[in-house]
Amino acid sequence: MRVALIPLFAAAIGWAQPDPRLVVLPETVDLSGPEARQQLLAQWVAGAVQEDRTRLALWTSTNPAIVTVDPTGMLTPAGDGDTLVTANLDGRKASVKVRVKGAKAPFAWSFRNHVIPVMTKTGCNQGACHGALAGKNGFKLTLRGYDPEVDHGTLTRHAVGRRVSLADPAASLILQKATFAIPHGGGKRFRPDSLEYRVLAEWIAAGAPPPEPNDVEVVSLEVYPASAILKPAADQQLVVRARYNDGSVHDVTRWTKFSSNNEGVAGVDDYGRVKMNGQGEAAVTLWYASKVLYSRLVVPFDHRVDPSLFTKFPRSNFVDELAAAKWKSLNLAPSPPSSDTAFIRRAFLDAAGILPTAEEVEEFLNDSAADKRRKLIDRVLERDEYADYWAYKWSDLLLVSSRKIGANAMWPFYNWIRDSVKSNKTWDQFARDIFTSSGSSRQHGALNYFVLHKDTIDLSENVTQAFLGQRLTCARCHNHPLEKWTQRQYYQFANLFSRVGLKNGDRPGETIVYAKASGDINHPRLLRPLEPAPLDGQAMPLDSDADRRLHFAQWLTSRDNQYFARSIVNRVWGNFMGRGLCHPVDDVRATNPASNEELFTALTKDFIGHGFDIKHLIRTIMNSSTYQLSSEANATNQGDNTYYSKYILKRLPAEVILDAMAQVAGVPTAFAGYPAGMRAMQLPDVRVTSRFLSVFGRPERIVCDAGERSSDPSISQALHVINGDTLNRKLSAADGNLALMLKLGLSESRMVEHLILSAFSRHPNEQERRELAETLAASRLAKGSPEVVRETRRQALEDLAWSLLTSKEFLFNH
């Protein structure tokens, strides 16, 4: 009785000590064939944390005539049938059902499914060795075995069969070299008594059979544990299984390539043994047979976080739920909410690229309505400047500039983008505007996209990066080493865009875009075209005369297309939060896991569910408490720039800085060829000369890559603001705000108040009020004629304004 009360007692005190249990992974095992093996894991699960105790458990097989298990938890088939394998540890036990089929069946190693994976795992066909473009020492394999048919010819027949000896298998050059029985520049890759040697030798002894078109193929991978919270410095073995298209499942851990996306948190060796090196979350990515997957492993930070912090964190929407869940699992405490002054400045800059005016700030600060932030967000999203900012952003994406298409074409292109933003055109419709239109590029500005990317290869690579967040380029020459994309898929995708016809229209800058009736791009080795297919979507027949772009557009904008939605969600999220859920923001690949996958999935689902409505997405983000957190760190999250437990500081983009300086100084920037008063954010063309913009990282819009816009600091930037004309001329302009303030005879404290409100969206604090006003006032006491005094005063005010506009508080969004 008393014993039973202890857990209750413990719960009452709040110890929350859950009963630990033993779990065996994978949960079911099917072994087919005499060479099938399965590594089991025994995970000790206590609450949320688990531990790999595979080697400590006592393993037993109920029926060793069916399957035997060794002390490390490795299963070996013995005879056909079903049985249980059990792990015992510290009074707990767990069993797994094992079914064995074909234990004595005839077996042959498959070139595609065994020999190639062995050669890939042991590194024969890696880029540094025989997988290099020129191979090594005349021996060239396809990179990571992406073309087994070609590799088979190379291994068994090229160079008059020097590499494999059917009549004397052990004399085969590939075995002698790989075991370093004879000198090998690549060193000893495996030992003669290894499984790898046996696979190759037995395959040769069987006559080195080729890959067959009806070989089973890997469909997907699974990893155990798929995600886990581990103890600090924990060791965890990963187990990887491959599912084949005949339904069979095999343990392929031994031949999987492992890597960690954050060595500081987790390291992994060639055998899939993970070592947790630090605190935080890491994704261990696996690659096998051109399929990829990852396991997420976490060691929570060892901060003492009061659990009530999580319960008290205000949840405005699902974003907050999911963000908080991640912080809780990591033991990161969120920073407090931002102040109103921080919020208004942030909201204006992130959504519309402008500063709020001094009046707008004062009005907001004095507003006592409970929902004033929500209303502010709504107002900002209706501003013209909002349309300018996002039109500019999508112009970055679609490479709008006069460089290749001339001003006559650039304007319809830009105007279409801006009109789309202004009318809140849904993202799928935006894409359809491009891919389903034909005709005049002047009437349908979107069609200039095809004029910019006339080359089929260029077009398909751009489309995938801009709209799908995928970087396909590597797959042009071989299977993508980091992705699941194959070279075949690359050329199938490119063939969707091989019939885009362009001809000159009547008017300057006009191009007529139409779908040609013929045209194909050939696979470079097969020298024939492949059926057009959008990545892993449905292929269309080669001889169909339908506009292939329509087939693509349908797939692209389908509600099932995760890539399309995820890519834009990530970009928008990154704009506000300072870091995409996948980073870099346009690299949403399978081997680049999100920092909060649950949140990413939920955001994407919500976005699709609301019809790809960008404004809805923006509202969801901006209204969340997560977005509205302060940027000030607390004791736990000083180093966190990944999980959004505080607002991430970001330097403002070049155009925003320039416009903000112009706004505070009251002097618009002059852009050659554009009307006075135009803001940088309204420019359709990045070829407008502006040293300031170039120096502060404006992209050239030649390559569609988020990295092209730079926010790196440089000496040029510093020199530009110290010595350059741009800012100084605005400050000293006779018709600028500073001159106006002097003319109006405003008091020093008024001037300080106004400048700080305009530049920092807040009132000056006591010290600033006092000291800055004093500095200005001192300038009145200059000796000399009234001219000299005026001059001195002017200079003092300019200096003050300059120091505000070049400060970090101004240049950064916080």
Place this chain on the structure above:
Amino acid sequence: MSRLSLVLLWPLAVCPQDPPSFARDIAPIIAARCAGCHAGGVKMGSLDLDTHESLMKGGTHGVVVVPGHSAESRLFLMITGKLAPIMPMDGTQLSAGHIAAIQKWIDAGANPPTPEEAARLREAGVAKAPSIQPKVALKPQIYSMAYHPRGLSIALGGFKEVRLADPRTGKIIHTLGPHADAVRALAFSRDGRWLAAGGGLPARRGEVKIWDVVERTSMVTIAGHDDCIYAVAFSPDGKWLATSSYDKLIKIWDPATGSELRTLTDHIDAVYALAFSPDGKRLVSGAADRTVKVWDPATGVRLYTLSEPLDGINTLALDPTGTKVAAGGMDKTIRIWSLGETGGRILDSLIAHEDAILKLAWSPDGRTLVSSAADRTLKMLRAADLGEVQVLSEQPDWAYGVDFSPDGKTLAVGRLDGSLTLLSETSFSLSSERLLP
């Protein structure tokens, strides 16, 4: 290749008082730690550590061992890191014991192995691999093929053997051997007396056995090249035998004695094909470096290079007059050049196949060119314009053996799976014979 590789198995129980021995102390270290980059086909810094002799010869920077003076020996300076880059270059330095052993040996005079020790070192270079038997019934493979100049037999290069087949019945008349490994190159002398069978151990050394065709005895065994031999050719007057190898070299030998006369260096990749012009004044070679080169075999001077091919050359064939050469290879294209005194001129080219071209053969009447390719087709083309006359597809395997009978009436095709087919040229169709199924 390394003659030292299996020296690893020799016991290394060294008593400190024993005088240093190259065979016992030094050779195993070299085999384990240095031979990967300094032996066989790869000799970094031109330093060959394969034998004591080559070690003492040195490399690009001169001698690496100064007998009696380890402190002045480049080898010692590099393994101790006193001279950059530190050796071995794989990041793990030799153990103190190994460095001491090398130092001791150099200071004691860097003495060579005894002749018995040297012989054992050479033998050990033939790596003894475990014996694994093929699990499938294997037809004897055909790696190369040549018709006897008077049509008395067809020589089939196989694994460690050459089989002579009766060209009418297909029966094997005789088997010649043993050879070190697959016989990848065959050539009869013009008078039909000699058969040169070229092969050797891939990545280790080349071997040619010259057989007396009538007596069926081996007259001369040539050991040369650092890799196996891919082409052999007798000069028309029988005074020279040319060999070419994966080691990028062409060598000319006296077939009567087996002595090496000269080495032709210029190719930068494996040399797969050779042919003498009918007057013996020119030797033409084709290599994986995408070139065909024309040489003066008497002097070894390279006269000119034909560089139109876009990928490695596997095969070449001279027309019967010796004024034209056809070559083909990895770029699937047959090209024909005219051979001039100081240069060649491309006459024709055709993307003939969907995969690498393996073998070209020119009919004795100069009218037909035959090509076999990795796409498993055999094509008969008109030599004059490379017009396609006939295509035989779905060949059972790659055909490295394609040769016309001396009277031009029969075409023999020998494939890697061991199948041999005779085609009647007059009808350009598959004749009934399917010899050696």
